Structures are given as C-alpha cells and as structure tokens.
Amino acid sequence: MVLIDWSEDFAVGIPEVDKDHQELIEDINGLYQQLGSGGDELTVMDFLTAVYAESREHFIREEEIMLEQDYQGYEDHKAEHERFLERLGELMGASQDDVPNEDGGMSLWLSHWLVNHSQVHDARLHNLPNKNSKAP
Numbered sequence: 001m002v003l004i005d006w007s008e009d010f011a012v013g014i015p016e017v018d019k020d021h022q023e024l025i026e027d028i029n030g031l032y033q034q035l036g037s038g039g040d041e042l043t044v045m046d047f048l049t050a051v052y053a054e055s056r057e058h059f060i061r062e063e064e065i066m067l068e069q070d071y072q073g074y075e076d077h078k079a080e081h082e083r084f085l086e087r088l089g090e091l092m093g094a095s096q097d098d099v100p101n102e103d104g105g106m107s108l109w110l111s112h113w114l115v116n117h118s119q120v121h122d123a124r125l126h127n128l129p130n131k132n133s134k135a136p
Ligand SMILES: [Fe+2]
Pocket: 017, 021, 058, 062, 118, 122
C-alpha cells in the first residue's frame, strides 16, 4: 500500500523538478510502509536520511532555477525549504533516541508538505518570464 501515488496533477512542468518530486514520493511511500509494518529503526533512519538528502539537493536545484530567472518570490520560497529541512532535522534528531515504530503522522506530514508546496510554490517556477529574454 502506498501513501501517495504520483499523478500528472503533481507535475509542475519542469522535467528535473518533476523527476525529483517522483523520487521523493517513492521514498515517502517507502518510509510509510516501514513505519506501518514496524520496520526496524535502521531502515526507518535510512529512509529519513534519504528524504533529507534528496530534499536538500532538490531545493538547491529549484533555488538555482529561481536565481537564474531572477524570480521575485525567491526569498519566501527558499524560506519554505529551510523551514522544512529544519523540521525534518528535528524529527530525525528526536527519533535517534526513540525511533518510531509506528507512523505518528510523520509520513503524512511529509506527503502533505510535498504536495502542497509543489502545487503552491514549485508550480510558479514553470514558464517564468526570463528577464534576459527580449520583450515581444
Ligand atoms: Fe520541489
């Protein structure tokens, strides 16, 4: 059983961003399965570590796109990324001593954040007017 299925509704239209989102969804689903089946703490931490590392890499990619396009919403969008990593880091720190053997809403929080953030913030990165392109 998966928590979220990738669908075209999630696509923001930038191939590398969509690919990253698909990979993140796969790992969130993997985490959900582990937590739901009482997975061992090392495997749970492996999934959390993968989600953290992939997210950080993915955010850098999006932030580069924003900078290249001189995107006005850069600061707000970047702040959302930073808040997410901070929160995920806290959850990972908390779970090192007491790795959850049940979900407790963690994978739900991850999936909601990813879907909301990609539809609200990431979707705005598609077809940004390039400041370097000439006006028609
Ligand atoms: Fe994203």
